[in-house]
Amino acid sequence: xxxxxxxxxxxxxxxxxxxxxxxxxxxxxxxxxxxxxxxxxxxxxxxxxxxxxxxxxxxxxxxxxxxxxxxxxxxxxxxxxxxxxxxxxxxxxxxxxxxxxxxxxxxxxxxxxxxxxxxxxxxxxxxxxxxxxxxxxxxxxxxxxxxxxxxxxx
Numbered sequence: 235x236x237x238x239x240x241x242x243x244x245x246x247x248x249x250x251x252x253x254x255x256x257x258x259x260x261x262x263x264x265x266x267x268x269x270x271x272x273x274x275x276x277x278x279x280x281x282x283x284x285x286x287x288x289x290x291x292x293x294x295x296x297x298x299x300x301x302x303x304x305x306x307x308x309x310x311x312x313x314x315x316x317x318x319x320x321x322x323x324x325x326x327x328x329x330x331x332x333x334x335x336x337x338x339x340x341x342x343x344x345x346x347x348x349x350x351x352x353x354x355x356x357x358x359x360x361x362x363x364x365x366x367x368x369x370x371x372x373x374x375x376x377x378x379x380x381x382x383x384x385x386x387x388x
Contacts, residue, residue: 245358249328252351256335259344279337286330289316293323310370312377319386321366321377322359326384329355359384 296314301307316323329352336348363383367374381387 242358242361245354245361249351249354249358252347252354253328253332253335255347256332256339256344256351259339259341259347260335273340275340276338279334279340281334282337283331283334286327286332286334289327289330290324293317293327306369310366310373310377312373312381316386318381319388320382320384321363322384325355325359326386329384356384 293315296317297307297311300311300314301309311317312321316326320326332348332351332355336344338344360383363374363378367378
């Protein structure tokens, strides 16, 4: 495993640790004070979590149907789903889920952890973008100009 792969795995582990921390924080709050989960903010958080999770599942299915290998795809998937607007829609889904859990947790620590998570999502997207640019230089350059990294470019 080379240095770049180790760095990518490190970022991936940190991103998923943040998601788990936010989930456990929500369970802790639910156990300590259930009234927190009956607010408008908590319902918005639930909705945002569902939207983020749906984006993840939908784009996982798109990638699964479009390429045989996630490690080294044989072609660049750049038009299906949100791929026409954002290069990393699954990271967008992760970021939305973190936002939703932060809304659900409703405490400054949740927002702080969520910000760290968003930073790791951005680092992962940058790493993956460099890898895709190396594999598909011409297609990626055109795709990069018309799309956002994690958030859509309209």
